[in-house]
Amino acid sequence: xxxxxxxxxxxxxxxxxxxxxxELAGTTAADLVAQLQARGGVWAEELAAGRAFRVAVNxxxxxxxxxxxxxAEVAIFPPxxxx
Amino acid sequence: MKADLMKSGLMKIxxxxxxxxxxxxxxxxxLGRTDIGAIASFVGLARDSNEGSGVQAxxxxxxxxxxxxxxxKLVEEANTRWALLDVTVIHRVGRLLPxxxxxxxxxxxxxxxxxxxxxxFIMDYLxxxxxxxxxxxxxxxxxxxxxxxxxxxxxxxxxxx
Numbered sequence: 138x139x140x141x142x143x144x145x146x147x148x149x150x151x152x153x154x155x156x157x158x159x160e161l162a163g164t165t166a167a168d169l170v171a172q173l174q175a176r177g178g179v180w181a182e183e184l185a186a187g188r189a190f191r192v193a194v195n196x197x198x199x200x201x202x203x204x205x206x207x208x209a210e211v212a213i214f215p216p217x218x219x220x
Numbered sequence: 221m222k223a224d225l226m227k228s229g230l231m232k233i234x235x236x237x238x239x240x241x242x243x244x245x246x247x248x249x250x251l252g253r254t255d256i257g258a259i260a261s262f263v264g265l266a267r268d269s270n271e272g273s274g275v276q277a278x279x280x281x282x283x284x285x286x287x288x289x290x291x292x293k294l295v296e297e298a299n300t301r302w303a304l305l306d307v308t309v310i311h312r313v314g315r316l317l318p319x320x321x322x323x324x325x326x327x328x329x330x331x332x333x334x335x336x337x338x339x340x341f342i343m344d345y346l347x348x349x350x351x352x353x354x355x356x357x358x359x360x361x362x363x364x365x366x367x368x369x370x371x372x373x374x375x376x377x378x379x380x381x
Binding site: 143145146147189193196197198212214215216217218219220 | 264280281282283285286289290311322323343346347348349350351352353354355364365366367368
């Protein structure tokens with residue numbers, strides 16, 4: 138399925154992009170994270186198990202087992218620090 | 221009454237670069253109505269130090285669309301817990317200097333108890349759920365602010381009670 142994937146804050150800077158279209162060979166948020174990790178380098182480092190990041194699907198925070206609808210807007214970002 | 225807050229358009233949520241005026245925002249809440257008995261407000265400011273080093277400026281980033289939705293959602297959650305008459309949440313983004321106001325939460329209710337509690341609840345949830353990120357400029361360079369465990373603890377106490 139095709140996804141629009143967005144990155145924010147530290148992850149946007151480390152990945153060197155604010156967003157991209159990703160063809161996912163899988164169905165869940167965990168599958169997407171695994172596919173991105175497989176790119177190696179900063180992707181493997183920032184999305185490694187134990188690193189704190191959040192995933193939102195169509196602008197709602199989800200857990201990694203969440204199923205992704207086709208053409209979803211998926212955002213990956215660090216824990217929030219506003220206020 | 222609880223659905224009225226949301227349907228009446230009384231709730232105000234704004235994410236903006238411009239400064240805000242606490243007095244004007246609070247006055248606007250009670251203008252033309254006499255049912256409000258209490259307005260509690262909180263203003264968060266940019267500090268000049270954090271984690272032991274000086275902070276010369278900070279830049280706040282957000283997720284346009286999701287941030288506004290997340291703020292509306294936590295105001296709605298506050299409105300299910302307490303009888304609220306109006307809520308204003310304004311959060312600034314962009315580059316801010318020490319002393320600049322960052323965030324305003326103001327809650328109007330019939331009595332002070334609901335207003336105080338809902339104001340603190342909204343701030344605690346905003347800190348852990350609304351997608352904003354701070355990057356600080358320090359003498360040692362730029363750094364992204366890490367999330368604090370104490371903020372999670374502050375938000376969690378509302379689910380324990």
